Amino acid sequence: MGLEKVIEEILAAGEEQRKRILAEATEEKKRMVAAAKVEADNQRKLREKQFQERCEMNRQQAISSAELEAKKRILQEQNAILAETKSEVLKSLSSLDATQRKRILEKLMTAASKKLPKGIVHCRKEDEGLFSAPAGFKKIADLNGVGGMLVESEDGAYRIDLTFEVLLDDVWTKNVRRIYELVFGGA
Structure with a gap:
């Protein structure tokens, strides 16, 4: 009977060790999943931030481009008015x-x-x-x-x-x- 008791103790110790390893693995899995979720969330936040920055940069570029185009049009109109004014002065000189x-x-x-x-x-x-x-x-x-x-x-x-x-x-x-x-x- 001594052998059976040793086997039972070994089996009991093995079962204890299996439960402990399984519990540790479950805890490690939870930590890894939690870390992966945190990393995924950080990556998502980073991508969102980068996306927002790109959107803002694109918005600023669009505004700057529109302002530049408006300034060019105003300048063209002003130049046309100045040319017309000069032409009118020349016309008045001729008369x-x-x-x-x-x-x-x-x-x-x-x-x-x-x-x-x-x-x-x-x-x-x-x-x-x-x-x-x-x-x-x-x-x-x-x-x-x-x-x-x-x-x-x-x-x-x-x-x-x-x-x-x-x-x-x-x-x-x-x-x-x-x-x-x-x-x-x-x-």
């Missing part, structure tokens, strides 16, 4: 009455004669009789355009372009900021 044209042409001729002692004055046929060229200057009515004059040295080496178009371009370029403020009411 100056004879008295105003005479006064402007005489001032231009005086300014040109200070830079060139003699030469050729090109003007519009319509303006030819409105001003007199000083001694040493020959007047030729061969200029097209809105008005003004083109004065050149006798040999053609030096030219002073005093046409209304060029003068307007110069004034416009130098004062574009001020013109912008006048047309659009501020910076």
Whole structure:
């Protein structure tokens, strides 16, 4: 009977050990499942955060893109308005009455004669009789355009372009900021 008791003790010890190992394995399984759930939850939260960040970045890019497009359109419209304004100024220069044209042409001729002692004055046929060229200057009515004059040295080496178009371009370029403020009411 001693052997049976030893076998029973071994079996009982084995059963105890099996229960303990099974309990430990069950606990380890619970810990692993819990850790996996925590890891999965952390990964889900990370992906959600990354997704939200991408969504926000895409939203910001869309807003920035729309704002840029709006600014481009506004700038295009402003440039069109400025071009139209410049065209209107040129149109008003072309419709100056004879008295105003005479006064402007005489001032231009005086300014040109200070830079060139003699030469050729090109003007519009319509303006030819409105001003007199000083001694040493020959007047030729061969200029097209809105008005003004083109004065050149006798040999053609030096030219002073005093046409209304060029003068307007110069004034416009130098004062574009001020013109912008006048047309659009501020910076």
